[in-house]
Amino acid sequence: MEHKQEFERVVEKKVEHTVKKVVKIIAFVILGIIVFLLANYLLMRLWNWIMPEVFGLGTVTYWQALGIFVLAKLLFGFGGGSGKSKGKSDHKKRIQHNKKCTPWRRDFDEWKHYDQFWQEEGEQAFKNFVDNIKNENHDKEQ
The missing domain is CATH 1.20.5 (Single alpha-helices involved in coiled-coils or other helix-helix interfaces)
Structure with a gap:
């Protein structure tokens, strides 16, 4: 019910x-x-x-x-209003947005060389860095 x-x-x-x-x-x-x-x-x-x-x-x-x-x-x-004027304003927004992000994008574009760097220098540079840290820590302990 x-x-x-x-x-x-x-x-x-x-x-x-x-x-x-x-x-x-x-x-x-x-x-x-x-x-x-x-x-x-x-x-x-x-x-x-x-x-x-x-x-x-x-x-x-x-x-x-x-x-x-x-x-x-x-x-x-x-x-x-026509779609053309709206498209222009969207285009202007995209251009302004691109101008804001250019430093980041430039940095990001440089990352494409990372693998090549790591193969040539990176592995050895990283080992040197770790050895330096171990030596500094070892010196502080004494």
Whole structure:
């Protein structure tokens, strides 16, 4: 009996969450449509207020203003910015990041010679180093 009630509560919460999401989505779609229509109305009013006096053009209807609005969006973009400018800023960031790391990279590039050094000089140099340490420790003990 408890399991059934718990299951019902879980399902009820999921349904409630889903309904809230759907209502929010519908509200945002309606709000977007209203904003779009108001922007179009504003464009029509501004056109009819400015263009006939300044350029001698005729007035436009609401639907003509909608056409001008859509045409302007197609020609000049939708305001989200283009991927090219974003790519340039990413490129600049990479260049700046590379400038910060160049000393480290230069040091890292020198490590490619490590194996050759170890074969030629390193093993003997390490043995000399260990002998020096042993001699210093031996001298300190006496």
